[in-house]
Amino acid sequence: MVSVSYKKPESITATASVSDTISRQSGVPETSVNEVVATSIAANVADAANLPIAANVSNLSVSLAAKNEITPSSTTTSVSKQQLVQPGSDRRELVTYTVRPGDTIDSVATNYGVSKDTIKWANNLTSDSLSEGKELIIPPVDGVVYTVKEGDTVEKLAEKYKASRDRIVAFNDLEIDGLKKDVKIVIPAGQLPETERPGYVAPTLSYYSTQSIAGxxxxxxxxxxxxxxxxxxxxxxxxxxxxxxxxxxxxxxxxxxxxxxxxxxxxxxxxxxxxxxxxxxxxxxxxxxxxxxxxxxxxxxxxxxxxxxxxxxxxxxxxxxxxxxxxxxxx
Missing domain, CATH: 3.90.1720.10 (endopeptidase domain like (from Nostoc punctiforme))
Structure with missing residues (x-):
């Protein structure tokens, strides 16, 4: 007859915040490695000796092993978690700025992080001079502020203003509704054609004119x-x-x-x-x-x-x- 001393395993909670959280969420108490090993030995001995409690000890051994597998180790120091991408802080809206004493095109442009040409194009300015109290439209990025017209397409605008089609769509949230007539949009990194720039004067067309040309x-x-x-x-x-x-x-x-x-x-x-x-x-x-x-x-x-x-x-x-x-x- 083999005498086996049996003691019911006790749950021991290790200090580890991540595993604690998981343990509480799953409802599974943590199990030490020693408990698993000891119970496994006891199960083997009881089975070899054909003791009446062999089945109970064996089931307990299996249960503790299973708990140990699903419970994070107390020595785990970190768990990799998926991080949510925070939305960018860059603005996309047009800002209205009132000119103050001492302001220049260059100083306003520097303050808002855009080029002075972008500000001049958006406000139809033909010179660098500013008058106090004048309201300026400040685009969020370098490019062209454009009012959508009938028949416009993103492809046509991208070609005309030498910009990226995909960037126009993404920047103005056009994926679903597309362009809408009379709505102002921003064409990032767009270049205003010479013929549309403030102060442009078209050359006089002499084709078929009555002007005498010696030739x-x-x-x-x-x-x-x-x-x-x-x-x-x-x-x-x-x-x-x-x-x-x-x-x-x-x-x-x-x-x-x-x-x-x-x-x-x-x-x-x-x-x-x-x-x-x-x-x-x-x-x-x-x-x-x-x-x-x-x-x-x-x-x-x-x-x-x-x-x-x-x-x-x-x-x-x-x-x-x-x-x-x-x-x-x-x-």
Whole structure:
């Protein structure tokens, strides 16, 4: 006969705040390693000796082992917890600021962390001077403050103002409702086109004007040029000898070029042919885009039998916006 001393295990609570919390939440008392080992030995001995209490001791051993597995160790010093991302503190709303004595565009811009151009664009300021008491709209970030118009899309605005489509959407919370007419939005990092900047004055368009332009008398070769000598199409072909001789009068150049697969579009580019069906006694007009300056927003172009008269080359400038509105382009 084997005598086994049996003592019911006692729950021992270790000092560890995290495990305490988990223990209280789960309702499972903590169990020491020694208790598990001792109970396991007792269960083995009782089973080997075929004692009447063998089943009870065995069940107790299993229960204590299970408790030990689900109860955090008292030696645990930290538990990794998911941290919630706190919303950013950066503002997104427009602020109205009243100019105080001594304020300058630079000081206000520095105070709000934006560029002075951003403030000038938002308030249509043509100079850096400020008058006391004037109210200024202060955007939250560098960029453009824009009032949504009928037909606007985020894609068009991103392209026009050289900004990120996704950033416009995210910054103005447009994911669900999209753009709404007459609502002011902020285009982060947007660049205001030269033609829309405060104080911009469009150059006087001299195209088909009555102003006398001496121009340059053309004396070049006509070899390979199948168009009528001294006219606009003749000059356009000389400037772009790669174009075919079968485009017809100027008023059909754009449509025929497109039909032939020649690249066309509505944006002026250096080296392109401009074309219109207006003017020229019903035959339209064509000329050559010499350069496009995106910094000043201007286009330099030349033609024949237009600015300077028949067989003379005339040159002038206009705005990118004006050129895009008046002409088609063959690239």
């Amino acid at each position: 340059t008398l053309f004396r070049g070769s006509s070899a390979g040029n199948g168009y009528a000598y001294g006219y606009c199409t003749f000059y356009a072909k000389n400037m772009r000898p790669d174009l075919p001789n079968t485009l017809g009068n100027a008023n059909t150049w754009y449509a025929r070029a497109a039909a032939m697969g020649i690249p066309v579009g509505s944006t002026p580019r250096a080296g392109a042919i401009f074309q219109t069906s207006v003017g020229g006694g019903g035959y339209g007009h064509a000329g050559y885009i010499e350069s496009v300056d995106y910094e000043t927003g201007t286009v330099t172009y030349s033609d024949m039998n237009g600015l300077a008269g028949w067989n003379r080359i005339g040159r002038s400038t206009t705005t990118i916006a004006e050129a895009s509105a008046r002409w088609n382009f063959i690239y």
